[in-house]
Amino acid sequence: xxxxxxxxxxxxxxxxxxxxxxxxxxxxxxxxDEPGPAYARCLIPEVLAGSRDLPGIGYVxxxxxxxxxxxxxxxQTVTSLDVEKRELTTANGRSIGYxxxxxxxxxxxxxxxxPGADLPGVFTLRKADQAAAAGRWARDCASAVVAGGGLVSxxxxxxxxxxxxxxxxxxxxxxxxxxxxxxxxxxxxxxKELAKTGIKFVYGVEPVAAVKGPQGAVQAVELADGRRLxxxxxxxxxxxxxxxELARRAGGRVDKGIVVDDNLATSLPGVYAAGDCIExxxxxxxxxxxxxxxxxxxxxxxxxxxxxxxxxxxxxxPLTRLNAAQFGALPFISAGDVRxxxxxxxxxxxxxxxxxxxxDGRLVGFIMVGKVDRAGVYTALIKxxxxxxxxxxxxxxxxxxxxxxxxxxxxxxxx
Amino acid sequence: xxxxxxxxxxCLGCRSCELACAVxxxxxxxxxxxxxxxxxxxxRIFVHQTEAGKIxxxxxxxxxxxxxxxCIAGAMHRTAEGxxxxxxxxxxxxxxxxxxxxxxxxxxxxxxxxxxxxxxDRECLDEAGEPACVRACQTRALKYVEVDDFSxxxxxxxxxxxxx
Ligand SMILES: Cc1cc2nc3c(=O)[nH]c(=O)nc-3n(C[C@H](O)[C@H](O)[C@H](O)COP(=O)(O)OP(=O)(O)OC[C@H]3O[C@@H](n4cnc5c(N)ncnc54)[C@H](O)[C@@H]3O)c2cc1C
Numbered sequence: 217x218x219x220x221x222x223x224x225x226x227x228x229x230x231x232x233x234x235x236x237x238x239x240x241x242x243x244x245x246x247x248x249d250e251p252g253p254a255y256a257r258c259l260i261p262e263v264l265a266g267s268r269d270l271p272g273i274g275y276v277x278x279x280x281x282x283x284x285x286x287x288x289x290x291x292q293t294v295t296s297l298d299v300e301k302r303e304l305t306t307a308n309g310r311s312i313g314y315x316x317x318x319x320x321x322x323x324x325x326x327x328x329x330x331p332g333a334d335l336p337g338v339f340t341l342r343k344a345d346q347a348a349a350a351g352r353w354a355r356d357c358a359s360a361v362v363a364g365g366g367l368v369s370x371x372x373x374x375x376x377x378x379x380x381x382x383x384x385x386x387x388x389x390x391x392x393x394x395x396x397x398x399x400x401x402x403x404x405x406x407x408k409e410l411a412k413t414g415i416k417f418v419y420g421v422e423p424v425a426a427v428k429g430p431q432g433a434v435q436a437v438e439l440a441d442g443r444r445l446x447x448x449x450x451x452x453x454x455x456x457x458x459x460x461e462l463a464r465r466a467g468g469r470v471d472k473g474i475v476v477d478d479n480l481a482t483s484l485p486g487v488y489a490a491g492d493c494i495e496x497x498x499x500x501x502x503x504x505x506x507x508x509x510x511x512x513x514x515x516x517x518x519x520x521x522x523x524x525x526x527x528x529x530x531x532x533x534p535l536t537r538l539n540a541a542q543f544g545a546l547p548f549i550s551a552g553d554v555r556x557x558x559x560x561x562x563x564x565x566x567x568x569x570x571x572x573x574x575x576d577g578r579l580v581g582f583i584m585v586g587k588v589d590r591a592g593v594y595t596a597l598i599k600x601x602x603x604x605x606x607x608x609x610x611x612x613x614x615x616x617x618x619x620x621x622x623x624x625x626x627x628x629x630x631x
Numbered sequence: 632x633x634x635x636x637x638x639x640x641x642c643l644g645c646r647s648c649e650l651a652c653a654v655x656x657x658x659x660x661x662x663x664x665x666x667x668x669x670x671x672x673x674x675r676i677f678v679h680q681t682e683a684g685k686i687x688x689x690x691x692x693x694x695x696x697x698x699x700x701x702c703i704a705g706a707m708h709r710t711a712e713g714x715x716x717x718x719x720x721x722x723x724x725x726x727x728x729x730x731x732x733x734x735x736x737x738x739x740x741x742x743x744x745x746x747x748x749x750x751x752d753r754e755c756l757d758e759a760g761e762p763a764c765v766r767a768c769q770t771r772a773l774k775y776v777e778v779d780d781f782s783x784x785x786x787x788x789x790x791x792x793x794x795x
Binding site (some may be wrong): 258273274275276277278280510511515518527538539540541542545547549588589591592593596607616619620621623 | 739
């Protein structure tokens with residue numbers, strides 16, 4: 217059996233590993249339009265910062281592909297699928313047959329629609345080569361503007377500061393950074409930590425144009441309120457869009473991402489999909505949404521791996537908000553729904569902040585800043601959707617719940 | 632694979648396991664030495680007070696470990712012996728706390744200043760192959776056993792997974 221996986225990253229490799237584990241004899245081919253072995257995509261800000269090079273963020277050992285018997289076709293773009301013939305075509309005209317196919321094509325940054333967005337010096341941050349190119353460009357810059365207040369934008373801003381840029385300004389349309397993950401109080405702590413490095417913030421306004429300088433490259437960013445911020449480099453972090461084109465052009469169902477069933481099968485025969493390219497159902501809201509997280513891509517890749525190998529397994533609706541990071545000396549974690557809920561408990565003491573959100577007696581979200589130990593217990597409580605009351609609830613609200621409490625708590629799960 | 636199992640009826644909460652774990656992970660490997668070390672040795676087992684009594688908890692080295700899935704650096708991995716650890720693997724831990732965020736047992740520590748996640752790594756086995764926490768447990772609340780050795784009823788008394 218020949219299993220072909222398009223995507224050499226979180227989802228694709230988790231699938232490949234799983235197939236190898238459960239179907240020792242399968243032939244496995246992994247195709248990627250990026251050169252070289254897999255790298256830790258989330259760590260490309262370190263390449264931008266110049267603190268590591270590409271080999272320094274390798275995701276697998278040197279021997280990985282040989283050890284797992286995986287044929288890696290790196291630097292090859294798949295351009296079309298023929299699902300009737302079970303065959304795909306690459307940009308250099310090669311045809312590759314398969315018995316089962318996995319689309320683990322990830323997502324691409326949303327490009328800005330402003331005039332000047334294609335000027336030299338305007339970047340997005342998704343691939344290692346972009347990070348390296350932006351890092352090289354940054355060497356000759358005195359100032360940078362980062363558009364967007366999401367996690368990738370903040371990591372980019374932090375990296376540009378590490379690179380040594382004197383002026384880095386983050387332009388955020390929302391009233392505070394990390395609007396999806398944090399509330400105003402916790403965001404203020406993160407902002408303060410970032411500001412210590414010299415990063416500046418502008419809120420409530422969006423860039424409308426990149427302005428060309430005398431050398432033909434970007435020199436400034438124009439904001440909606442008419443202000444101009446000098447910018448030798450512009451980093452745009454406006455989110456990502458799932459890479460669905462291969463599936464769509466082959467006639468597969470696509471909505472917010474590639475549509476898959478419980479077994480991660482697409483509507484195309486023999487074709488599965490996993491990772492940032494698919495649409496998932498959020499376990500808390502029941503809404504269809506994009507996946508967008510490394511953790512979920514790995515989970516889905518593994519689940520797809522079983523299905524590819526002919527061992528059916530279903531993928532339950534995931535928790536789609538799940539972020540952890542640290543800037544400077546400040547760690548933070550945010551999971552689930554941190555703005556909704558009908559009851560919240562908040563604790564703040566200097567640089568330590570904790571908020572837990574309940575809805576209908578269940579934990580639906582939390583934020584931890586400054587101290588993050590045992591956060592996973594809270595994540596588990598959200599996932600278990602169990603009714604939380606009495607002493608357990610006090611402990612959850614008070615930040616003292618431990619793994620032992622949930623292993624032995626007498627409360628019954630309700631679903 | 633061998634697992635550290637917990638008999639919750641037997642734990643008196645003496646914390647000998649915590650101490651032994653910290654000492655085993657110290658530079659000197661002795662209690663006296665460990666106390667004076669500049670880098671405070673860190674325990675990776677935690678005795679918790681619950682409604683059901685005292686319970687020591689450490690990494691279960693889960694079969695499908697969420698911490699491995701979540702590790703964005705590729706540092707958290709499973710060794711050939713089945714041990715889940717973020718040291719000595721294909722990549723270095725960067726202290727992003729993804730593992731801390733997803734471990735349902737809450738047994739991965741975040742060393743903020745060091746940017747290092749710290750967990751049970753089984754780097755504490757004695758000549759007989761027994762972990763320090765188990766060796767230190769005087770009431771035999773902790774046992775190190777081949778999991779398959781256990782009959783079903785016996786396992787009932789032991790904490791083996793969150794699902795149980
Ligand atoms: C800077 C940054 C920081 C991040 N931080 C976090 C974080 O802290 N936590 C978190 O959970 N997530 C984070 N993410 C998101 C995370 O990286 C993604 O969720 C994850 O990479 C998704 O994995 P994937 O395998 O689905 O897709 P991707 O990693 O996007 O990989 C897609 C693969 O498909 C290949 N491919 C696509 N199209 C084709 C084609 N036509 N032909 C051949 N090959 C193709 C690509 O070459 C690539 O190998 C971050 C992302 C970035 C950019």
